[in-house]
Amino acid sequence: GVGSSGLSFNFYDESCPQLENIVRAGVGSLFLADPTTPAALLRLMFHDCQVQGCDASILLDPDAEKTHYSEITSSKNFGIRKRNSISLIKSIVEAVCPGQVSCADILVLSAREGVALSGGPGISVPLGRRDSSNPPDFRLADTLIPPADIGVDGVLQLFSENGMTVEETVAILGAHTLGITHCLSLESRTNATNPAFANTLKMSCRLPLGFVQNDLTPLLFDNHYFVNSMSGGGVLRIDAEMALDSRTRALVHKFADDEEAFFRAFSSAFVKLSSSNVLTGNEGVIRSNCKAAY
Ligand code: HEM
Numbered sequence: 001g002v003g004s005s006g007l008s009f010n011f012y013d014e015s016c017p018q019l020e021n022i023v024r025a026g027v028g029s030l031f032l033a034d035p036t037t038p039a040a041l042l043r044l045m046f047h048d049c050q051v052q053g054c055d056a057s058i059l060l061d062p063d064a065e066k067t068h069y070s071e072i073t074s075s076k077n078f079g080i081r082k083r084n085s086i087s088l089i090k091s092i093v094e095a096v097c098p099g100q101v102s103c104a105d106i107l108v109l110s111a112r113e114g115v116a117l118s119g120g121p122g123i124s125v126p127l128g129r130r131d132s133s134n135p136p137d138f139r140l141a142d143t144l145i146p147p148a149d150i151g152v153d154g155v156l157q158l159f160s161e162n163g164m165t166v167e168e169t170v171a172i173l174g175a176h177t178l179g180i181t182h183c184l185s186l187e188s189r190t191n192a193t194n195p196a197f198a199n200t201l202k203m204s205c206r207l208p209l210g211f212v213q214n215d216l217t218p219l220l221f222d223n224h225y226f227v228n229s230m231s232g233g234g235v236l237r238i239d240a241e242m243a244l245d246s247r248t249r250a251l252v253h254k255f256a257d258d259e260e261a262f263f264r265a266f267s268s269a270f271v272k273l274s275s276s277n278v279l280t281g282n283e284g285v286i287r288s289n290c291k292a293a294y
């Protein structure tokens, strides 16, 4: 087991030895069709793990009668994409190893593959998560997913709850080396003082659904996010503030200088984020359909 999480690195060795190869091939072909897939999968994992732990709760479709029992309808999940990709990969896994593998593990493995395919570290992740059978109220997601304008105090508090050090907290935010942010998420940033960033906002946000890249290389998992943050180009408040706050500044510099150090700290943070507060053993279920709890 890994710490006290109840997960292990050889969980599917007997019940589904093909699992990691299936997920790798699946994410690979989704990537060929759409190279922004890894960004979406990584954020999807974060938002799942943030609400009731990594239990695939975010994959549940709204129930026609009880629409508030669906976290996906929370406004905090604005811009979440590729939920269906997990169902696709799950259906291949089900054909090979029926009833064995949770949607929650497939989601974490898919995010891991996305990071590796984008040039990031190859992360060993412990497995054995179970899926929730109780869909959370969207208000739980409203409360537990951080607001777009959270600052350094807020994130240090948030990730210390997952047992992360300050270094791991700075590193996990390096996930913003991938992907985009819609202008709708940047309403609190319109008074940004960096002239280059203010100009980017002005040009990119002429359309209501406009967006900006999270760094200069949004398809590459590299340390450019930290270089960008140091030069005043941080997109969200946290991306900008991390380079200025005395508790985090030295780490932003370190990761901007040393990509290997970023990859190491990101990998251990990824494992902590994806292992805390999970269902294991006889808790929860193995869903056959990731979109439905029953
Ligand atoms: C804790 C503070 C965080 C805040 C406030 C935050 C907020 C946001 C916001 C507002 C967006 C843009 C959504 C949109 O407009 O479409 C975004 C994108 C993204 N976030 Fe975060 N995030 C945080 C942490 C994380 C973490 C821990 C991860 C992953 C481990 C992550 C991964 C991503 C990725 C990959 C994208 C790009 C998604 C895409 O291109 O589809 N974020 N984040």
Ligand SMILES: [Ca+2]
Pocket: 047, 048, 049, 050, 051, 052, 053, 054, 055, 056, 057, 058
């Ligand atoms: Ca969840």
Ligand SMILES: [Ca+2]
Pocket: 176, 177, 178, 215, 216, 217, 218, 219, 220, 221, 222, 223, 224, 225
């Ligand atoms: Ca990048």
